[in-house]
Amino acid sequence: MGTFAIQIAKWLGAEVTTTASPRGKGLVERLGADVVIDYTTQRFEDHVRDMDGVFDLLGGDTLTKSFSVVKPGAMVVSIAGMPEPATAQKDLKRGLGLTALFWLASFGLRRSAKRHNARYRYLFMHPSGAELAELARLIESGTLTPIIDRVFPFAEINDAFAYLETGRAKGKVIVTMV
Numbered sequence: 283m284g285t286f287a288i289q290i291a292k293w294l295g296a297e298v299t300t301t302a303s304p305r306g307k308g309l310v311e312r313l314g315a316d317v318v319i320d321y322t323t324q325r326f327e328d329h330v331r332d333m334d335g336v337f338d339l340l341g342g343d344t345l346t347k348s349f350s351v352v353k354p355g356a357m358v359v360s361i362a363g364m365p366e367p368a369t370a371q372k373d374l375k376r377g378l379g380l381t382a383l384f385w386l387a388s389f390g391l392r393r394s395a396k397r398h399n400a401r402y403r404y405l406f407m408h409p410s411g412a413e414l415a416e417l418a419r420l421i422e423s424g425t426l427t428p429i430i431d432r433v434f435p436f437a438e439i440n441d442a443f444a445y446l447e448t449g450r451a452k453g454k455v456i457v458t459m460v
């Protein structure tokens with residue numbers, strides 16, 4: 283996710299600060315990151331402030347700390363935190379039951395966001411032909427480069443998932459049908 287997020291943010295004209303391990307530093311710099319913070323030795327919240335927004339891929343503590351590094355009123359969007367009420371209403375078009383469940387599940391996060399005068403949204407992956415076509419156009423024109431880490435034959439699909447679950451993949455893990 284990060285390998286695409288950095289490239290898309292650069293395409294949108296953003297200045298990008300990201301965390302990475304020493305193993306990932308070269309890659310994120312090649313993808314366009316302007317500032318790289320080594321999360322194995324540094325706390326990003328000590329080095330970053332007044333950001334216009336955060337895109338969080340980790341959840342947990344990283345997400346909670348992200349609220350402290352944005353400008354007042356700025357948005358923290360996570361794909362790894364807790365869904366919140368707008369996820370149920372706007373993204374999933376569901377009713378009161380799920381809205382109430384997500385309200386409860388995200389209560390702590392929304393409270394942390396409020397304490398820092400930040401806004402919180404959870405982003406659910408959703409099927410969109412139009413957005414996929416736009417991504418395909420950006421890839422074909424060379425604006426975005428998909429990063430492929432490893433390719434597994436279908437017979438080794440279990441190994442592919444096990445590798446993904448290590449959380450160490452650098453880019454996409456591909457399973458081929460042959």
Ligand SMILES: NC(=O)c1ccc[n+]([C@@H]2O[C@H](COP(=O)([O-])OP(=O)(O)OC[C@H]3O[C@@H](n4cnc5c(N)ncnc54)[C@H](OP(=O)(O)O)[C@@H]3O)[C@@H](O)[C@H]2O)c1
Binds near residue numbers: 306
């Ligand atoms: N909401 C949705 O619809 C949706 C859809 C798809 C995925 N997701 C979620 O999105 C998250 C990201 O997915 P992914 O496939 O990109 O992830 P991933 O495989 O978990 O991420 C791997 C990368 O994260 C780096 N990393 C690990 N810990 C880090 C830290 N503390 N700071 C910075 N980088 C760190 C690793 O680098 P090193 O090995 O160098 O440490 C590795 O390059 C997952 O939690 C996944 O469940 C959500």
